[in-house]
Amino acid sequence: MTEFANRMDGITGSAIRELFKLLSNPEIISFGGGNPAKESFPVSDVTKIVNDLLTEKGEAILQYGPTEGYMPLKQAYTEHILRPKGLDANADELLVLSGSSQGLDILAKIFTNPGETILVEAPTFLGALQAFRMYQANIVTVENDSNGINLESLERLMRELKPKLFYCISTFQNPSGGTLPLEKRKKVAELAEKYDVIVIEDDPYCDLRYTGEVLPTIKQFDKSGHVIMLNSFSKILSPGIRVGMAFGNKEIIRKMTIAKQSADTHTSNLSQAIAAEFLSRGLLPKHLERINKFYAERLNTMVNGMKKHFPKECKYTIPEGGLFIWCEMPEGTKMLDIWKEATSKYNVAFIPGKHFYPTAEGHENTFRLNFSMETPERIEAGIEALGKLLQKYVK
Ligand SMILES: Cc1ncc(COP(=O)(O)O)c(C=O)c1O
Incomplete structure (x- = not known):
């Protein structure tokens, strides 16, 4: 068989894909994925929008569009998403993406030569690790302290390794x-400014806030154009439409646009127009209110169940939003073994945490729970079952 390019060496993508296959088995209560709840999708609003769009501007929508993106989407995004967060952008500082994942791919492509360093948090988003590996980047993790990345570690790595991203x-x-x-x-x-490193601030979950205060983005403190913010419509509207946005320095956006041109010419016009109309018709605030209410209920149900059924040796923090709870069992616990038993005998799934680190070794005692995809009743039942299994392993 013809040899694959070197960049595919060691890229399997299989471990987690196997886990995701389980999501389609209705017997299994799944805390494994990261999908939005199917009940969250505003199907009737989108049906009306699509009808109106095709009736009113069908010919333009079915034609090719500009790589830079559909202008009404850029305008609506600036007005309804950036300005309420205290940010503002010109059209040439924005690039519409086919999902924010495309931004990760493009940024790695335009900035990193093989062997150059990209710093990441530990743990981090698996899709980002996969994108960065494809460009043969040297992926290095920043150490943590009690509340996120350790800034001394970040500064030392920036100084010593001269990362690009x-x-x-x-x-x-x-x-x-x-x-x-x-x-x-x-x-x-x-x-980022001091060491001339580009920060990719990936922010797809910020609008799924259930408690606590909204914080300014890193981008808001960016005086030198070193921060590229990525946003996505996947978690606030629909992942199936594949619409994301990059916001940053116009020179970088220009280079990203050139790279996108050869990847997919442009993001689907219909998808962009759906997102634009959803925003400009003022539908987002009410929609977020509705989905945040039921995600908060699912989070609370999960946390209450964990308090009741999980062993006290299992440590976790309660998030103020988003879709995930991160858990740590005592050192030495092998969550991959527990995962096998959980899915085969207890009909409950989660993701073992080691997959979220760039190196295969270690972190075997960690796991991620997602609370968005199951009903409160199934969350209660699944957490009770998982708790029983975890109790067995700490004894
Ligand atoms: C941190 C993070 N970034 C990006 C994405 C991908 O988003 P999109 O669907 O916009 O490509 C996800 C999806 O799970 C994510 O968790």
Whole structure:
């Protein structure tokens, strides 16, 4: 068989894909994925929008569009998403993406030569690790302290390794659920400028907030154009439409646009127009209110169940939003073994945490729970079953 390119060496993608296969088995109560709840999708609003769009501007929508993105979406995004957060953008500082994952791919492509360093949090989003590996980047983790990344570690790595990129999920991190505190956000922007490192601030979960105060983004402290913010419509509207946005320095956006051109020419016009109409018709605030209410209920149900059924040796933090709870069993616990028993005998699934680290060794005692996809009744039953199994392993 013809040899694959070197960049595919060691890229299997299989471990977690196997886990995801279980999601389609209705017997299994799944805390494994990260999908939005199917009940969250505003199907009737989108049906009406699609009808109106095709009736009113069908010919334009079915034609090719500009790589830079559909202008009404950029305008609506600026007005309804950026300005309420205290940010503002010109059209040439925005690039519409086919999901924010495309931004990760493009940024790694335009900035990293093989062997160059990308700093990441530990743990971090698996999709980002996969994208960075494809460009043969040297992926290095920043150490943590009690509330997110350790800034001394970040500064030392920036100074010593001269990375091109630092990838950071600032709010309701996937998989840890954590949120980077305000002071650290400021400092990350300062360090990026000082050491000339591009920060990718990936922020798809910030609008899924159930408690606590909204924090300014890292981008808001960016005086030098070193922060590229990625947003997504996947968790607030629909992942199936594949619409995301990059916001940053216009020179970088220009280079990203060139790279996107050869990847997919442009993001689907219909998808972009759906997102634009959803925003400009003022539907987002009510929609978020509705989905945040039921996600909060699911989170509370899960946490209450964990308090009741999990062994006290299992440590976890309760997130203020997002879709995940990160758990740590005592050192030496092998969550992969527990996962096998959980899925085969207890009909409950989660993701063992080791998959969220760039190296295969260690972190075997950690796991991620997702609370968005199951009803409160099934969450209660699944957490009770998982608790019983975990109790067995600590004894
Ligand atoms: C941190 C993070 N970034 C990006 C994505 C991908 O989002 P999109 O569907 O916009 O590509 C996800 C999806 O789970 C995510 O958790």
